[in-house]
Amino acid sequence: MAKKKKILYPVLFMIGLTALYTFILASINQGSLEIIKQQEALAEQKSILYVFGIDAPDSNDATTDLYTSKIETVETKTQSYYIYKTSDGIKGYAFPFSGKGLWGSISGHIALSTDFKTVLGLNFTSHSETPGLGGRIDEDWFKDQFRNLDVSASPYVVFRPSDSGNVDAITGATLTSKSVSTILNDFMADIDTFAQKEGLYD
């Protein structure tokens, strides 16, 4: 009898404790779910606004309002994209992209003009490159080089000092720079066919 009790008590104790903590965590999770979702959406909205070159206001609500008034999201079977609309028509399209970096995958958003010949802006949302070296793709000077970059002919992105170079690479981070150009060039080639299929060309 005594033996049975010894097994029973720990089991009941553990079940009780687990149930208690599961309950606590579940309620915290429920409570914060909405906020986390909002934060994630906000981060994405900021990134989209950034690639279109629209300055995001400081307040989060204002950012969301601005985003919903100007940007329209389109979901297709293969990928989703974003349209920037103003009163005088469509200004451009933004697409998410991702690819292989040096240490892990790099992903972000890129905005293109309506004729798909100019990059409006580029932003990286996640990467795991070496901080201070490849990680500098996050820095404004690097991303700003892509603003209004002419990408009418392949290869679209070429680093200087190569003859046809149009963008500066990151010193000391050859492989990350190379990955970025490969990702973008592959993406540009793909997006051309995608745009034709979707009838995005004027």
Added chain:
Amino acid sequence: MTEIIRVFKAGIYKDNPVFRQILGICSSLAVTNLLTNSLVMGVGLMFVTAFSSFTVSLLRSYTPKHIRMMVQTLIISAYVIMLDLFLKAYMPDMSKALGPYVGLIITNCIIMGRAEAFAQKNKPFISFFDGLIMGLGYTLVLLFIAFFRELLGFGTLFGVTVLGSGWVNWTLMIMPPGAFFMLGIVIWATYKLFPHEDDAGKAGAKA
């Protein structure tokens, strides 16, 4: 009161979790490239250690001895998940910067070590304090390492540029090996500064 002072001294230097017990090394190598990251990580760890020590101590007389590790792990993970959710909801940038290391606090030996070595035998209040101070000891070492890594690696402190434009960043200091060297120097220096009273008897680090 003397108990509080004793716990305080132990946590800060006599029995500091990082340079004396050599615990929590993984995260101190990983997040110390920036002071802000280290601070948030340290405060997070203080929160988890304090509350899990408190809870473990509170339940100590009801917990069957042979399943106590299970119970401790459960308690610790619950607090870590709370911390993770909090960071995700209110400090999304920080949550992204710390990446998997918040979740890995669960496996941080400091917390388990305190729960097992201290909270299991002491009253809730002092256990809470012990957890807090051990966390503080960890935070101080992290901040010390991060101070040099951020200063040499980026020329900044808490993101504010302090070294002029002529400064050349030490790339290695930002990368994980930089933390290895810094941690080695810290352990070396602290062994000189605070000689162990019974070094001969207790030599050798615990993993």
Added chain:
Amino acid sequence: MKQFIKDIKFMKQAMMRKVIYALIPIILSAIYFFGWRVLTLLAVVSFFGALTEWVFVRKTTGKITEAVWVTSILFTLTLPPSTPYWVAIIGIIFGVLFGKMVFGGFGKNPFNPALVGRAFIYVNFPSFMTVEWIQPFNGFPGGFAHYTGQLIDTVAEATPMLLFRSTGQMLDWNQVLLGNVSGSIGETSAILILLAGIYLLVTKTASKETVFSVLGSFIIMSLILTLLGFAQVPNPIYGLFSGGLLFGAIFMATDPISSPKTKEGRVVYGIIIGVVTVIIRGFALFAGGIMFAILIGNTFAPIIDEAVNALKASKKAKLAKEVSHG
């Protein structure tokens, strides 16, 4: 500082002397190619190298080993000629401190201190170590009439190894052989390095097992990868004479303290270095293949020795058993 000058004493080491003799022609040729700055850089590096060692030994033996000169010279010769003084100083202090003194000083270091120092600044300051190079001087009196050479446009005329990595282009053979190319101070002239190597092998200062297994495995590995069609790997002979491979194989890998003690062990060690060099040069983030390869080889040196000795012991035991049975 005064104390340092007054106290300075050296431990005489015949073996280290020989290495220094072998390095003198290379230093002279480096001055010819890159100007007198090479010599001042060498002096500054040697001073700080000796100072670092002295700080540690002043309370014990009080004698600085001559090995620290060899370390300083080797370290300097692997730097680009335009390396700023402060970068070189950080490198040598780090190398002597963390490569040697923290392990207990001369004779106890698991890694080659010159390479530890170089690796540290190589990763820390990539722009000084891999981007800025100097155009070598030509004709008479060459660099003997100049303090330093002209910085060159990196991509147009990078070092042979970096040029190959970025464009796949190869330089002229006699340029590479004579050393008339931009590159690290002492690594450009393949002929002088070879001559020094022969001297060291003849005087038994350098271990022939190490040198030949590094070079041999490098050639075989490059050959295999070239034949398999990896465009990142240059053909073995070009790879051999350009970049720091020869210099590393002859002067760095043969360091008697950080390499294995057994002959068989040295062969295995050399093979590790040769193969890893090819892999790092072809596929890794950094171009400095031989440097990292030797450090990796150093890491394995003690365990290789252990394995060789264990193998020998078991063979002996077997033999003894057979003898006793017979």
